[in-house]
Amino acid sequence: MPKLQVITLGCSKNTVDTEHLLYQVQDSYEIVPEGETCPVDVLLINTCGFIGDAKEQSIQTILAAAKRKADGAVGRLLVFGCLSQRYADELPGLIPEVDGWFGARELDPLIKALGCRPRPEMSHGRLLEGEYKPYAYLKISEGCDRRCSYCAIPFIRGKHISVPMEKLVAEAKALAAQGVKELIIIAQDTTYYGLDLYGKRCLAQLLRKLSEVEGIEWMRIHYSYPADFPEDVLDEMANNPKVCRYMDIPLQHVSDEVLDKMHRHVDGAWTRELIRRMRERVPGVALRTTLIVGHPGETSAHFKELVDFVKEARFQRMGAFTYSEEEGTYDAEHFKDTIKPAVKQKRLNELMEVQRGISFAYNQSRIGTQVRVLVDAFADGVLVCRSEFESPEVDGEILVKYTAEAFDGAEPKSLVGQFLTVRITAADEYDLSAEVI
DSSP states (O other): OOEEEEEEOSSHHHHHHHHHHHHHHTTTSEEEOTTOOSOEEEEEEEEOOSSHHHHHHHHHHHHHHHHHHHTTSEEEEEEEEHHHHHTTTTHHHHOTTOSEEOOTTOHHHHHHHTTOOOOGGGTTOOOOOSSOOSEEEEEOEESOOOOOTTOOHHHHHOSOEEOOHHHHHHHHHHHHHTTOOEEEEEOSOGGGTTHHHHSSOOHHHHHHHHTTSTTOOEEEEOOOOSTTOOTHHHHHHHHOTTEEEEEEOOOBOOOHHHHHHHTOSOOHHHHHHHHHHHHHHSTTOEEEEEEEEOOTTOOHHHHHHHHHHHHHHOOSEEEEEEOOOOTTSHHHHHOOOOSOHHHHHHHHHHHHHHHHHHHHHHHHHTTTOEEEEEEEEEETTEEEEEOTTOOTTTSOOEEEEOOTTTTTTOOGGGGTTOEEEEEEEEEOSSOEEEEEO
């Protein structure tokens, strides 16, 4: 069989696209794991084109693959995903070594280019690559109808399209059959789910249906937009034991003026009230957010308001990044990116230093508590675990030292994918240590 390798860049949504693609073509190719450097007949690169750094990484990866092709280690080189969707007219002339360019919404044409027939009846299938992991991402919709001023996603991924519930349930069952215990619910905006198909927001209803899938023990919600937040989701989180008390809700800023320029359709008062209601209705919920510093027009007073908000809100998890102007967006056409890079970086450093102290205090407060954890991996004598309050790949981990005595002689690899009850014994601002009970 010819050998096929896929390099996936960017976010977890790209990972899901790759897994769907591989499932459709696996009978026609030997799949070479990403990272191996053996010769392959076809190399696919799933690109990201969201912000400057991601675009640069995608271009460098394509150029490195083109060199492999020139050296005879790659037969055909095909590129798909967000970068080729965004720059479909320019890229073919710039990198002629690529044999085919396909957009982020063109999986069927790509499957045909690989000599296979798209099979809609198998579109719920996923081929999970690499070592076993007990979690997987479930993409519940594609595209976005929001028009945040800084964001290129709507014209890369298109309008919001929800995946029908029955298809998502079938996909969840297929993942559970592969040993998946946790579903991480993702989309450009998970709270918008269902509006186009069912005439209303249906995330809570979807969670109920998914919780009936045998083998799925946890569900975790990412990428929730704050405006018009469907609060029946909070009821589901509070009352459904399979829905983790964890919410990823990118807020981006808190200043009324900055939020208005960003076209976020909320203000600071709404944001603070939403956080209050989340914590009131879901006691103990872990909140994760993402913030942008250096948006055009952000003054030192706006930034101070943001810092004060972070100190006040005390998010359990927080990420932040500096504003990056993206061509084609409202910001690029209407505002000048006048804040100097050094100022942006200084603000980012200050904000993250504040968050480090908050994260450290939160983790320290957990010492001595008992918690249920899922074992993700075993490495260097340690079981790498998470509780419902940590999401994989973006949050810290709970590390449990393995001893044969503590686990009745069970092989450590056999514990991956199992749930344990542990006691937290130590913590820093990121990771925690624990012992099995």
